[in-house]
Amino acid sequence: MDFGWSASQASLYDAALSFAQGKLGGPIVEHEFSHERWTLCSEFGLAGLSAPQAHGGMGLDAQTTARVLEAFGRGCPDLGLLFSASAHLFACVMPIAEHGSEELRARLLPPLASGAWIGANAITEAGAGSDAFALKTRAERVGGDYVLHGEKSYVTNGPVADVFLVYASTNPSDGYLGISAFAVDRGTPGLVIGKPFRKMGLTTAPISQVYFENCRVPAANLVGPEGKGASIFNGSMQWERACLFAIYLGAMESQLERVVDYAVARKQFRKSIGKNQSISHRIVDMKLRLDSARLMLYRACWKADRGEDASMEIAASKLAVSEAAIQAGLDAIQIHGGLGFMEESGIERALRDAVPATIFSGTSEIQRDLIARKLGLG
Ligand SMILES: Cc1cc2nc3c(=O)[nH]c(=O)nc-3n(C[C@H](O)[C@H](O)[C@H](O)COP(=O)(O)OP(=O)(O)OC[C@H]3O[C@@H](n4cnc5c(N)ncnc54)[C@H](O)[C@@H]3O)c2cc1C
Structure with a gap:
């Protein structure tokens, strides 16, 4: 090793x-x-x-x-x-x-x-969140095109994207095997972008609804064969759950440095607050959670790079990183006291940015379900 x-x-x-x-x-x-x-x-x-x-x-x-x-x-x-x-x-x-x-x-x-063009992916719908493949968006073959009808929710980059990878049902009776993936160019008639949502965190990432109203997409824009969409989506989530969460590792690293500096510099009762075990142990726990989440993330990536089935390790690392990031956000605010709560300090942003991490790319509950199934429990 x-x-x-x-x-x-x-x-x-x-x-x-x-x-x-x-x-x-x-x-x-x-x-x-x-x-x-x-x-x-x-x-x-x-x-x-x-x-x-x-x-x-x-x-x-x-x-x-x-x-x-x-x-x-x-x-x-x-x-x-x-x-x-x-x-x-x-x-x-x-x-x-x-x-x-x-x-x-x-x-x-x-x-x-x-990066000259920006990409987005659109699978989630009002009735298909965690149950991601319960899609109502339909793609019907008409001559050399597919015609898309439906509505997608929470599309990251929706307001600015040039290309959308859209998942739609081509054959509803086939369930998982009836879903297909399409690359849809922004200018395609019938593709309508909703207004950007206001969000509690990750506020600089624009997210919107996307609507397909009689939207004709050439059959050449089918990504993979018809019926392969669900498996393509699962593959993309393996990449995302494994690698995207590394941004939170980096953010926690700089947060830890800032917290240590503050705990040394800030004095109450004539000594650094970090001299109190209740503060220093809280910081040690932040370090433990960060290091264990980091080890889990790189183990997951290492296994995926070897071409092995890494789905359990990826789900576990996604859970560990996202939940560590939320706890670290709370800890950093507590250690900074009133200052941590003030927007001007920039301390509270980490918590706001961490909260959605237990929701996107599959919620914590869904990751636990996935691991439970791998353990033979479901
Ligand atoms: C910041 C952000 C960015 C996103 N970007 C995109 C994007 O680019 N493209 C896209 O298509 N989607 C995107 N999404 C949507 C995201 O994938 C969904 O929000 C997520 O899958 C959860 O679906 P939902 O919101 O409908 O919640 P629901 O599925 O309704 O879940 C609500 C609650 O019920 C729980 N729950 C549901 N089913 C079960 C179960 N079987 N067992 C136990 N608990 C369960 C969930 O864990 C959750 O706590 C984004 C979401 C966020 C927050």
Whole structure:
């Protein structure tokens, strides 16, 4: 067993960290997506970290992709931006790279992997959340096209995306095997984008409803064969649950540094608050949760990179990271006292950004169910 990073992984981490600290460390304008910052991230290669080199990506494996995202999470306080970039990469670019036809890959991947275009994925519906494949959106074959009807909820990047990976039912009676995936270009008539939601966290990641009203999509935009959509979606969630959560590892790392500095500097009763065991032990527990979540995440990525079934390890690492991030957000506020509660301090943002992590990419309850089934309990 080797816990070290290779020289190239280590130098990529250092480069990503200093890039993020140098270029993305400035103040955040809440509720606004920054095209300027997206372009900066894209210049580093964030939009195509794991995308194939042949189509303009960096071709990194899951472990190295996650390590770069961890560096960005540590150096860039704008987690909404990193969430947008990760959703683009894992839930739109990767499924097209892995399942798209040669023609689709050649047309869509270069602008997506370079970040010139923004990608989104649309599966969730009002009646299909955790029960993700209970889709009402229909895609009916009419001549050389499919005609899409339906409504999608909570589409990350919806308001700014150029390409949507949309999941629709092509054959409702076939259930899981009746779902297909389509790449839909933004300008397609019948594709209507809703207004961006106001959210408690990740406010710089724009999220909206997306509507399909008699939306004609060429059959050539089918991603993978008809009926393969559910399996394509599951594959994209493996990428997302394994790698995206590394941004929270980085954020927790810088949060821990800040908490330690504060616990040393802040004096009450003529001594540093960190000299009280109730504070120092709370910080030690933050460190324990971060380190164990990190080990779980990289074990999951390592197993996935070996081509082994990593679904249990990925679900466990998603759970561990997201739940650690929420607890760390609460701990950081408590240790900073009143200051931690004030928006100006920037301390409370970590909690707001962490709360949705136990919901998107499959809720904590669904991850526990998945692990329970793997243990032979369901
Ligand atoms: C920030 C954010 C970004 C998102 N981005 C996207 C996106 O880009 N594209 C997209 O398609 N979707 C996206 N989503 C939607 C997301 O995937 C869903 O919100 C999620 O799958 C949960 O579905 P739901 O909200 O309908 O909750 P529900 O499924 O209704 O769940 C409500 C509660 O019931 C629990 N529950 C449900 N079923 C069970 C069960 N069988 N056993 C135990 N508990 C259960 C859940 O765990 C949860 O606590 C995003 C969501 C968020 C918050």
